[in-house]
Amino acid sequence: MNNMKQLTRNAIPEREGWLRSKQTQKWIFLLFAITPAFGGYLLFTLYPNLMSAYYSLLNWNGISDPVFVGFQNYVTLFQDKYVWRALFHNLIYMFFVPAFVILISLLLAYILTNKNYKGTPFYKVIFFFPNVLSSVVVALLWAFIYDGSFGLLNSMLRLVGINIGEYYWLGEIKTALWAIIPPYVWAGVGFYVIIFMNAMVTIPKSLYESAILEGATPMTRLVKITIPLIMPIVRVGALFLVLGSLKGFEHVLILTNGGPAGSTDVIGLYMFNLAFGAEYHNYGYASAVGMFLFIVLVIAKLITDKYITSQTVEY
Incomplete structure (x- = not known):
């Protein structure tokens, strides 16, 4: 029992030392600094573009059920x-x-x-x-x-x-x-x-x-x-x-x-x-x-x- 308590006491300083290291603090700072901008990019730029690429393969008016038509829209486009x-x-x-x-x-x-x-x-x-x-x-x-x-x-x-x-x-x-x-x-x-x-x-x-x-x-x-x-x-x-x-x-x-x-x-x-x-x-x-x-x-x-x-x- 005493040995377990001693191991726990030794582990806490090691964990605190890991959190206090400059390298760890730098990565934590970068994570909090980049996440809002990168999250916004994923949500408002990358995701809509990917969905637009998917929608381009559909025949869909936004209300009825979409029908997959493959590259037919692109064939129509080049003839338009x-x-x-x-x-x-x-x-x-x-x-x-x-x-x-x-x-x-x-x-x-x-x-x-x-x-x-x-x-x-x-x-x-x-x-x-x-x-x-x-x-x-x-x-x-x-x-x-x-x-x-x-x-x-x-x-x-x-x-x-x-x-x-x-x-x-x-x-x-x-x-x-x-x-x-x-x-x-x-x-x-x-x-x-x-x-x-x-x-x-x-x-x-x-x-x-x-x-x-x-x-x-x-x-x-x-x-x-x-x-x-x-x-x-x-x-x-x-x-x-x-x-x-x-x-x-x-x-x-x-x-x-x-x-x-x-x-x-x-x-x-x-x-x-x-x-x-x-x-x-x-x-x-x-x-x-x-x-x-x-x-x-x-x-x-x-x-x-x-x-x-x-x-x-x-x-």
Whole structure:
């Protein structure tokens, strides 16, 4: 009996010593720190994606019993001309939106950083203001701008002598697709101006001074010094913009809902209407379209990684 008590007393200090070790405390801390984020990822990202892959193999409207159809939804998808039309519109947005946002943001950030304007903090707030607004508010604002009867765009054109009457930019097939691009650009420029400015202020002034002594113009300094040194930041921004242009559909939903005659439809909106629209309730086929969009996003990411250099320039 005494021996058992002695063994118990010896085991308690050993256990306490194990808990007090730095290695054990480190793993306990990592467990409590990672579990909430990893659990959220499993619950709200990985699990829905896995279920979407499963639903894509079903013929299911969300109410009746699902019917397993295998890859029939994917066969239908590749024969669906509306999917390819929507993908074409996505590719247009993917090319023009990131290009305009990156170009305008770089120029504005470069000017504000190197000209040392007294009101630079105020300009930062002004440029960032669209990011404070929700996508719904931005879309409604631009819907007012494009309105044919009392829209701001037609009024400005009349002021400069161009009278096109009551032209509805979002109601015409020729202009609706291109009219969607400015809201995306306007909403995205301010954020990247702030990001690029914060990256530019880390560049030593001596590099610009040396370039000025050698006769480099402001544009040459931007292309030869500024952009190469912040290229990793530009690359990440371009990646986010490319993926966002492929996934996003909020502006299109509010401005045109894919019209007129499907001329502004995108994959995200087409998938949304398949699952929740008034005409269709086919969650299985919508999930197949979603998996197709996932593949497109992966391909876009790989292409961006290949053609936008990730090499860091040191000074």
